[in-house]
Amino acid sequence: MRTLRTFQLPAEVTGSIWDIALGVELVRAWQTDGILQVATDSIANAVTAAALRESRRFFALPLRDKARLVSDLTYAGYVASGEEVTAGEQDFSEIFTVCKDLPTTDPRVRAGWPGHGPVPWPDPVYRDVMTALMFQFGLIGDKILKLTALGLGLPDMNVLTELATDGWHHMRVLRFPARSAVTARGIGAHTDYGMLVIATQDDVGQGLFVRPPVDGEKRPRNWLEHESSAGVFEHEEPWHLVDPVPSTFTVFPGDILQFLTAGELLSTPHKVKLADRDRYSVAYFHEPDFPVTLRPVNGGDPEETIHYGTHFTNMFMRCYPDRVTTQRILAENRLSILTRMRESALTP
Numbered sequence: 001m002r003t004l005r006t007f008q009l010p011a012e013v014t015g016s017i018w019d020i021a022l023g024v025e026l027v028r029a030w031q032t033d034g035i036l037q038v039a040t041d042s043i044a045n046a047v048t049a050a051a052l053r054e055s056r057r058f059f060a061l062p063l064r065d066k067a068r069l070v071s072d073l074t075y076a077g078y079v080a081s082g083e084e085v086t087a088g089e090q091d092f093s094e095i096f097t098v099c100k101d102l103p104t105t106d107p108r109v110r111a112g113w114p115g116h117g118p119v120p121w122p123d124p125v126y127r128d129v130m131t132a133l134m135f136q137f138g139l140i141g142d143k144i145l146k147l148t149a150l151g152l153g154l155p156d157m158n159v160l161t162e163l164a165t166d167g168w169h170h171m172r173v174l175r176f177p178a179r180s181a182v183t184a185r186g187i188g189a190h191t192d193y194g195m196l197v198i199a200t201q202d203d204v205g206q207g208l209f210v211r212p213p214v215d216g217e218k219r220p221r222n223w224l225e226h227e228s229s230a231g232v233f234e235h236e237e238p239w240h241l242v243d244p245v246p247s248t249f250t251v252f253p254g255d256i257l258q259f260l261t262a263g264e265l266l267s268t269p270h271k272v273k274l275a276d277r278d279r280y281s282v283a284y285f286h287e288p289d290f291p292v293t294l295r296p297v298n299g300g301d302p303e304e305t306i307h308y309g310t311h312f313t314n315m316f317m318r319c320y321p322d323r324v325t326t327q328r329i330l331a332e333n334r335l336s337i338l339t340r341m342r343e344s345a346l347t348p
């Protein structure tokens with residue numbers, strides 16, 4: 001374990017000289033450690049504590065009550081321990097995934113967009129607390145995207161934030177069982193898919209490991225089908241344990257920031273081991289809007305694009321090949337909607 005750098009974010013990012021200096025430091029911290037911490041205020045801390053409490057209450061329910069909370073429209077809902085697959089191996093995390101909560105009357109749901117639909121919440125209290133936590137994470141996400149643009153020296157500090165205006169932000173509320181004689185695997189090595197991963201964990205620790213940038217190491221471009229980052233570097237050092245630090249969230253870049261910055265920022269590989277007791281964490285993903293087609297903002301090949309909604313859908317289908325959501329996408333050929341979305345976005 002090593003001590004992570006902790007940053008205090010301003011109330012508002014205006015582009016001042018102080019913001020630029022802070023942005024440069026954030027970029028530098030990611031380039032050395034792959035991860036950093038931001039200090040959280042008392043409101044964020046209260047909401048986090050409530051979310052971890054609700055998470056404990058929810059996961060303590062009988063399996064049959066939790067297992068009902070799935071939907072063939074959205075990947076939001078319950079994921080049983082062992083259901084998720086990373087690099088062909090089962091992960092032992094138990095998860096409640098939160099995606100954008102859209103009523104069936106929403107035009108995107110009616111049009112059959114993959115992954116779009118109402119969240120199958122367990123109850124209104126859980127819904128309200130998790131929605132409040134997502135809001136707290138989102139405020140931080142928007143500030144960090146502005147500071148990142150400043151730190152990278154981009155001419156417009158809003159260029160990243162604007163991609164995430166109606167972002168496809170989502171969140172994973174996780175419980176890891178205690179390690180057993182059978183396995184110590186929580187989640188296999190992977191990178192996450194969007195712009196930022198902002199997370200909190202309880203005081204158990206012993207779980208999350210990140211891989212810092214390594215000089216000369218070629219990193220997969222996880223958005224390309226033949227370059228999956230799932231399982232990569234799993235058994236190769238260096239991996240650094242991330243200890244829980246009260247009143248902070250951890251933040252690291254995801255695949256889309258690696259793509260947008262042409263590798264100046266790398267999507268941080270991470271993995272989770274099981275601890276000697278249950279461990280609870282929440283990971284939030286600050287994302288571009290679903291239909292956005294992205295191009296590098298700083299160097300890179302301007303002809304290269306990622307359609308974010310396609311990337312998200314591919315990744316979730318890969319993690320949950322047997323889920324009803326995946327089955328319905330395939331049965332109703334909903335991927336053709338993504339093809340049409342991509343084509344219309346590329347037509348001048």
Ligand SMILES: O=C(O)CCC(=O)C(=O)O
Pocket residue numbers: 172174187192199201207208270271272281282283
């Ligand atoms: O448990 C953690 O700290 C991280 C979980 C994670 O990597 C994920 O949900 O993608």
Ligand SMILES: [Fe+2]
Pocket residue numbers: 190191192270283
């Ligand atoms: Fe992750």
